[in-house]
Amino acid sequence: MPARRHRRDDEPRQFRNTAGTRRRRSVSMEPSAQILPEDGATIDSLDAYRARGGGEAFERARASAPEAVIEELRRAGLRGRGGAGFETAVKWSTVRGDPAPIKFVCANGAEGEPGTFKDRHLLRTNPYQVIEGLAIARHVIGAERAYLCVKRRFEPEIAAVRRALEELARFSEMAAAIELVLGPDEYLYGEEKALLTVVEGGPALPRVLPPYIHGLFAPPYDGRQPERHHPTVVNNIETLAHVTRIVGNGAEQFRRFGTANTPGTMLFTVSGDVQHSLVTERPLGTTLRELIFEVAGGPPPGRELKAVMPGLAGAVMTADRLDTPLSFEAMHQAGSALGSGGFVVYDDHACMAHVAWLCSRFLHAESCGQCPPCKLGSERITERLERLLNGSGHRRDLDDITATLAWVPNGARCGLATSEALVVGSLLRAFPGDFDAHLRGSCHLRHNDILPKITDYVPGHGFIYAGTPHRPGSTDG
Incomplete structure (x- = not known):
């Protein structure tokens, strides 16, 4: 008998899926194990969702103790899909166990990361599974209300969610106490502390304390009356779709895919x-x-x-x-x-000095200005990079960029300034030749790339991007 081969932690288990793909490697898996509908389909009615087992996870959650649902998520090892990868079970159990009588939960669908369209695609093709996951979260956490947050320019997604909520309101209790929130087209709306401010009717400005400490509609935090701080869970909508899958099919099925420490x-x-x-x-x-x-x-x-x-x-x-x-x-x-x-x-035709400028320019434009090192530092870096690309840069500009990157994240309320330091700093280290070529006036690489802000997606055909290629000294298209 041959020796048993042990799977490494970072080695994926078998997976098959053809959703939204053509002319690429063909793979398939049982529909219940994935959150995108099979074969590029769209679930556009409650009947179609129920035919795929929709609603069973919510009923199972209501028939179980909240702690048992959280334990199932812990066994599954579900981690947030919005960027940080925080353990969902820990987030839920923290708020569930808080003695505060008023709690809330928010689904973060305010997607705005350049080069990302997965949340919008999920809402277009399978909004019911997201809503079911949000309903499970509200029930398990003991939340008074739940909010599904998207940008008001997401018209196809808004239509899909509204249709789903209206259907569910007529035939199910899943949509009870769930409200759709339409917010601004700002990058920071997707930051969880800024998202709370938008739900409350304010601008997309990150607050100081995290939602589980200082939540929605809470009075100013003084640390002396914890029962009034309204702890709030904020989950990415993809995370909530996985919640539905785990509660409906069990942690074991979820763990059949992915790695030991990052399953699914x-x-x-x-x-x-x-x-x-x-x-x-x-x-x-x-x-x-x-x-x-x-x-x-x-x-x-x-x-x-x-x-x-x-x-x-x-x-x-x-x-x-x-x-x-x-x-x-x-x-x-x-x-x-x-x-x-x-x-x-x-x-290999792209100039990475130009890409660094694109990234810094975007982050400076999206900085809210509450933290001066972030706003002033990103402006300074963007100006130095623009000078370099326009042919008027000097070695001291690169030195100044490096020095500025060291202090730009100081006192930051959110991760935007850290992104500036990580992204621009890594490009400087990885591609020094691209920057040096501009100092010599000898860069012959492509300078019409964009930082892709995706506005639409047609599976099998690709993406549509906002604006036109940005060049130093130009305005947004």
Whole structure:
């Protein structure tokens, strides 16, 4: 009898899925084990959702003790899919166990990370599973109300969610006390502390304390009356869709895919210099190389991959790190981050000094200004990079950028300033030749790339992006 082969933690279990893909490696799996509908379908009615077992997880949760549901999530090892990868069971149990009498839960669908479209695609194709997960969260946590938060410009998603909520209100208790919140088209709306401010009717400004300490509609925090702080759970909508799957099918099925420490599947967005831009569901532990080359087709013929940006979640991934498994631990060990699963690919014709400017420019524009080091530092970095690209830069500008990156995150209320330091700093270290070429006036690489803000997606055809390619000194298209 041959020796039993032990699976590494970062080695994925078998997974098959064809949702939204054509001309790529064909894979399939049982529909109950994935959150995207099979074969690129759209679940556009309650009858269609129920035919797939919809509603069973909510009824199972209501028939179980809340602690038992949380324990099932803990056994499943579900981690948040919005970027941080925090354990869902820990987040829920913290708020569930808080003695405060008033609690809330929010579903974060305010997607705005460049190169990411997975939440919008999920809401378009399977809104019922997200709503069911939110209803389970409200029941288990003991929340007074639940809020599903999206941007008001997400018209197809809003229509899908409203239709689902209206149907559920007529035929089920799942939609009880769930409110749809439409917010601004600002990057920071997706930050959990800023999201609470928007739900309360204010601008997308991050508050100081996290939601589980200072939640929705709570008076100013003084630390002396904890029963009045209204602890709130904020979960990404993909996380909630996985909750439905776990409660309905059990932790064991969920753990059949992914890795030991990052189990399950995840929605990935691949854009940029690839032959097939797409949103796809894959097991965590799939390598970055497999995702880009076997699923998205790799760069165009005759081109070589140069860099991969994980949105603005972490440092650039260079070609020598493509065999990194897509798990929270492995990406961290590689010096980057898994983020929300959005990857922007740049081929060997791209100038990474220009990409650094695009990233810094975006982050400066989206900085709320509450933390001066973030707003002033990102402005300073953007100006120095623009000077470099316009041919008037000097070595001292690069030195100044490096010095500014060291203090730009000081006192930050959110992760935006940290993104500035991680992204721009990693590009400076990984591609010094691209920056030096601009100092010499000899850069012949491409300078019409965009930082992809995806506005629409047609499976099998690709993405539509906002605006036009940005050039130093130009205005947004």
